[in-house]
Amino acid sequence: MDVRQVMDADEMRRALTRIAHEIVERNRGAEAVGIVGILRRGAPLAERLAEMIRQIEGIRPPVGKLDVALYRDDFPERRPDVRPSHLPYDVTDRNIVLVDEVIFTGRTVRAAIDALMDLGRPASIQLAVLLDRGHRELPIRPDYVGKNVPTARTEHVHTSLSELDGEDSVTIARDSAPGGDRDA
Amino acid sequence: MHDLLSLRETETHDIRHLLTTAATLKDILSRPVKKVPTLRGRVVVTLFYEASTRTRTSFELAAKYMSADAVNIAVAQSSVTKGESLKDTLRTLQSVTADCIVMRHPSSGAAHLAAQFADVPVINAGDGRHEHPTQGLLDALTIAQAKGRTGSFRLDGLSVVIVGDLAHSRVARSNVWCLTKLGAQVRWCGPATLMPADASGLPVTVHTDLAEGLHEADVVMVLRLQTERQEKGLLPSVREYARTWGVNAAALRVARPDALVMHPGPMNRGVEISAEVADGVGGIRVGIEDQVRNGVAVRMACLYLLMDQPPDAHGGASSPTSTDVAPEVRS
Numbered sequence: 001m002d003v004r005q006v007m008d009a010d011e012m013r014r015a016l017t018r019i020a021h022e023i024v025e026r027n028r029g030a031e032a033v034g035i036v037g038i039l040r041r042g043a044p045l046a047e048r049l050a051e052m053i054r055q056i057e058g059i060r061p062p063v064g065k066l067d068v069a070l071y072r073d074d075f076p077e078r079r080p081d082v083r084p085s086h087l088p089y090d091v092t093d094r095n096i097v098l099v100d101e102v103i104f105t106g107r108t109v110r111a112a113i114d115a116l117m118d119l120g121r122p123a124s125i126q127l128a129v130l131l132d133r134g135h136r137e138l139p140i141r142p143d144y145v146g147k148n149v150p151t152a153r154t155e156h157v158h159t160s161l162s163e164l165d166g167e168d169s170v171t172i173a174r175d176s177a178p179g180g181d182r183d184a
Numbered sequence: 185m186h187d188l189l190s191l192r193e194t195e196t197h198d199i200r201h202l203l204t205t206a207a208t209l210k211d212i213l214s215r216p217v218k219k220v221p222t223l224r225g226r227v228v229v230t231l232f233y234e235a236s237t238r239t240r241t242s243f244e245l246a247a248k249y250m251s252a253d254a255v256n257i258a259v260a261q262s263s264v265t266k267g268e269s270l271k272d273t274l275r276t277l278q279s280v281t282a283d284c285i286v287m288r289h290p291s292s293g294a295a296h297l298a299a300q301f302a303d304v305p306v307i308n309a310g311d312g313r314h315e316h317p318t319q320g321l322l323d324a325l326t327i328a329q330a331k332g333r334t335g336s337f338r339l340d341g342l343s344v345v346i347v348g349d350l351a352h353s354r355v356a357r358s359n360v361w362c363l364t365k366l367g368a369q370v371r372w373c374g375p376a377t378l379m380p381a382d383a384s385g386l387p388v389t390v391h392t393d394l395a396e397g398l399h400e401a402d403v404v405m406v407l408r409l410q411t412e413r414q415e416k417g418l419l420p421s422v423r424e425y426a427r428t429w430g431v432n433a434a435a436l437r438v439a440r441p442d443a444l445v446m447h448p449g450p451m452n453r454g455v456e457i458s459a460e461v462a463d464g465v466g467g468i469r470v471g472i473e474d475q476v477r478n479g480v481a482v483r484m485a486c487l488y489l490l491m492d493q494p495p496d497a498h499g500g501a502s503s504p505t506s507t508d509v510a511p512e513v514r515s
Contacts, residue, residue, distance in 0.1 A: 069210075070220040070250075070488075079489065082208045118217045 007170035009162075014129065015146030017126050019054035020052035020101070022144050023041055028094050030054075032123065033061040034094040038068060042100040044163035045130065049099060050055070061124050062089040066098075071111035092120035097144075099157040101170075103129040110132050113151050131170055187299045187306045188486055190315040191361040199365055200337045201399075202326050202485050207334050209488065211482035213247055214378070223252035226491055230256045230309070235290045237317075238449060239309050242476070243286050245353075246483035252283070252491075268322075274301045286492050287311075292354075305490040315353055318486060319448055320358030322479040324366060327403055329478070330444045340367035345397045345439075346430060348371045348407030348456050351380040355448050356407060360386055370460065373397025374407075375429065377418045394428070394435055400440040405446045406431045411457045422455055432458035433466060441498040446471045478512045 007015070016053065027033050029139060030053045037046030043065040054060035064087035069080040098112050128144035133151040149172070156173045160166070185198050206356040212220055227248040230240050240256060247254035260272070270396050278284060284305045287298050292312030298304040310316040328334045331342060344363055346356045350372045359487075360370050366386045372383055373391040383390050391397035398404060409425060435442060445461055447469060453459045 070209075070222040082205050082207045082488070084211065114221065118220070119215065 003171050004169045004175040004176075005169055007131065009148060009168035011145070012168045012170070015107055015130060016048055016179050017147060018047050018053055019144040020056060023049065023097055023126075023128065024053055024057055026143070030057040030059040030061050032095050034064065034089055034091060034093075034096050034122075035061050036064045036066050036087070036098050036112075036116065037097060038100040038108060039065055041159055042066075044096070045101060045128075046097075046099040047163075049097070049128065061097075064088060064091075066112055066115055068108060068111035068115050068168070071115045073107060073111070078116040087119055090120055091116060091122045093123050095124045095126065097128050098124045099128045101129065101161070102157050103127070103130045103140075103142055104133055104134055104135055104157070106136045106138040109140050112137050129157065131157065141178055154172065164181070185490065186319050187295075188490060189295045189299055189306065189308045191317045191320045191358045191365070192280075192315065193318070194361075196365045199321070199324070199362060201484070202321055202489060203334075203337050206321070206325055206478065206481040206485035207329070209484045210478065212484070213480060215478060217353055218249055219251055220249070221251045223247070223250040223487060223491060224366070226252040226283040226284070227281055228252045228254045228284045228286060228487060228491075229277050229287045231259065231277065231288075231503070232252065232256070232309070233259045233294075234310070234434045236288055237312070238476075238479075239288065239316075241437075241482045241485050243307075243309065243318075246480050246487055249480070250484055250487055252487065255282075270297060271301045274298055278302060278304060278515060283381040283461075284487060298469075307486055307490065309514065310354055313357070315358045316354040317358050317362075318344060318479065318482050319355045320362035321473055321486075322482040323355075323359055323405065323446060324362045324476045325364070325447060325478045325482055327368070327444065328366075329474065330469065330471055331402065336346065337361060338367050342368045342402040343371065344368050344403040344405060345391075345401040346405045346407060347394070347397060348429065349378045349409055349413060350374050350383065350407070351378045352410065352413070353407050358415050359405065360388055368403075371397050371401070375419070375425075376396045378413065394431075395438050398431075398435060398439045398443075401443055403446065404436065405438055405448075405449075406449065406457045408450065409452055411452075430456055430458060431461055433460050433468065436461065436468060442469060444469045444471050446475060 004138045024030055035046040037043035041178045043146050046063050048061045050061050054178050066084045067083040125144040126139045129142045130146040132142055132148045135153055158171050194340055230243050232240055239398050244254040286307045286309050287295055288309040289311050292314035295308035295311045312434055352355045363370050370388045371391055372388045376392050388394055413419055432493055447457055451457055452463055453462055461468055
């Protein structure tokens, strides 16, 4: 199995720190910002970004987590488990930053936008990802990108996060990666 | 899982999966927009050979909250000639693109027969005295929520007593299978004339004394008394039944102080359940409204997990090529 690491813990921390600064800059502070992590791996990243923004701005934006299973367009083939979404704040009139670890086809993000719109009317929706691996199938572009990494469609991108997996890293495996976790 | 016909035949892990999914989908009911697009363009047909407002409405709402189209076909009981006609009805429904059939029928076993004829999933909404699986599931969800067991859906250590007309109750049967699979102990409590002959073969203890049946119970599930039972001579009178078997505040004193009272509805106040108990007077814990809400959530979960499953899709995730679904995401 051919596995290469494209991001280690330090790179991940720096990328997230930069994204946190960009979010604050773009939104002129953190006053009206809300962070929403797409389950599962977007959720811990959303918490990290909120904490970094607190260190920069002194305001910790509210954090939610969003399950998009019910909004997917590909569920007839494989039925995903439904996990509870948790949005402890009203998204209406906030600038919402959606967070996911990898953007690939864009279909997950499309589902997340629809899921969010059913919960309220955000002032704006922005997208932050740790890694953009290309191969978009929808006209969706992230606003904040940790790293752009060209990949082959058949490759598997695996993100490990210390909260869930015990370490921070992003690796790419060629073809048959057993248990490769996700290519969102 | 292709159909939901009985909880006796449903694997315990499938029951837990249905309940976990239902607990999550219940959140949709308290949203400003009570609709998710998941089953858009799919058709759920409710085929009722027996009168029912609650169950049918609950299924229709569940379908609508999931964005499926719900079509109700009320079949006059007189037009039912079993066997071939049921088969023909189901074939017709399929040819008009039903994607799921929800059926209630007065004959035990009718749902199994329907599942043989239909290619699409069949959900049993009650067949004769046999089972009413979605009721069993919604009762289990209500108990788990009231007793703080939704993390694992293990009901170990809980005693559930079902009181009333057990001989004619499909609700009681579905509850026995569901609750015992989840670890609860189930008692059946009622007059001997309303106790089915095969009760001793079920995983229940039988009690023909109300105080004995309710003793230290964690959950008291009261069944509806059908007044036609009296006409058939199984009861001396409805008043006498109310006096001996009616669950009132005094009768509940032998149950645990935090006992949860449930009823599948519609209630005969003053017969099998007193008004004070039904209304939760004096701190009595009543789960009846939760049962109704949970009914919709459970039926949403059933539609979600049963519909659109391609043949032979049991847990099989084909290799992802152009989609962005995680391999961890599978049925």
